[in-house]
Amino acid sequence: MSLPSRALIVTAAVALTLAACDRRERETAPEAAAPADQGQVTPADGAAPMTYESENRFAEVSLNLPDAVRAQPDLHARLYAEGVRELRTFTEGAQADRTEYEGDMDLPPYAKDITFVAAGETGKLISLQRNSYENTGGAHPNPAYGAVIWDKALKQFVQPAQLFRRGADLSSLDNALCEAINAARRERNPDAETIGLNPTRSGWSCPRAGSTPFVLAASSTPGKAGGLIFLIGPYQVGPYAEGGYEIAVPQSAFRSLLAPAYADEFAGQPPRTGDITDLG
Template identity: 60%
Template sequence: MTPALRLALIGIAVATTLAGCNRDKPAETTPPPAATAGTGAVVTPADAAAPMAFESKTPFAEVSLTLPVAIKTQPDLHARLYAAAVRDLREFSEGAQADRTEAGGDEGMGAYDKSIEITPGAETGKLFSLIRTDSEYTGGAHPNSSFAAILWDKALKREVAAADLFTKSGDLSALDIALCTAINAEKKKRDPQADTVSLIGSDMWKCPRAASIPFVLAQGTMPGKAGGLVFLIGPYQVGPYSDGSYEVTVPQSAFRALLAPAYADEFAGGPKPEPAAT
């Protein structure tokens, strides 16, 4: 056998061996790109699966949750709020069952009821706001309602505490006065004969401090900017239950000097006027 023929046979044997070794190796594939939201944020499976509503009915309690379409633009917040609200509703249902069982079933009494409705406030380039309204009935003359507010930093993907919106001085007296003025204006709008309230009043009702009341951003007259803050005041806080709840708007001009530098540019112009009643 000539040297050239021997080299050719060795080459064929090596190629055959390599082919056999690679036959069982899975083909390499390029992983699919991660799904992203419109803002470019990666959408995790948990985020993508967060529903827009929840409902549960048992003999002891009926509970429900609704979310606004606007929350789809913030998938991290969507998943977080859905999980927290559903947890609250399930705890309510479990508590209702325990309560009613201990009371012997309360024959003839309907199931307890709790609903959570999340609705949009205004949105700016940096901030996104939502209103959470809880309404529950466990017997008695009427259901009870309460408000909470969510302020979300879209770039940082985290919730902003109400205090973070303002400077660290802690002096919100100007905002307290502006809120009290707006409350009295709304009371007089509803009933010209309504009694006014004050910050230092000794009567049953008085103006609350701004730091104790949840608020969301107010729609503004300038695109992409908030024109003020909408304070969410529940029944009994500034008047009898028959007065109902209040959503009172304070223009940004009344508290602009109090805004933290990080968020001052999110406010401009004035609150957008409410549509005229027809």
């Protein structure tokens, strides 16, 4: 075989391999936003794409980040890297499941989506709500809430406990959250059982504030947080069909508990207290 012929065969083989890889996994970035300064690319745009998608016969996964992270390149890069790693692990698990049980290979692929939504922001802090959806062929999909609070100056995550004074007794906030949850449940079902911090005979109970994901609530005072929005997933305080709750608690209910470093970030009132799930 002549050298030119051999080169053509190798080139064709490489092209076919690349095409197959492209079909197995697609990573997409949104169209570039209109540049602010003569086409200059911001650090956030350079750090990571805003979306990720991968699809094969085992799993379909996706990640979506909000425009709010563009101004925080370190946060942007970390959320993208951690999200992609989580989704790739999910895909590997889906493949392992399907290859172990060959009888269900004709079923639809597993699915998982992670979407971050911009929530309240102050001079020091930005918060994001994490909505995830997972379907592995069970009786129903598994939605879940999570939250991120980021210190813009320190460029690091703020853990829930860090928002409050060290050793602060959060029992008053626990009770305020529980009262709001019961009110929200009665709005959906007037006959809903009242629950407390300890499990009832039916097994339901109110979650503790310190172990419940929350984001900052917008405020009537510009640049401040008017409270916290606690994110409670389906099947956490009632039957799955009852759905999840987003409970806004005003900062006046916990202001005395705040850590000095973040107390000044709170003022005013949230647009609404109680359940805001259906407000969009």
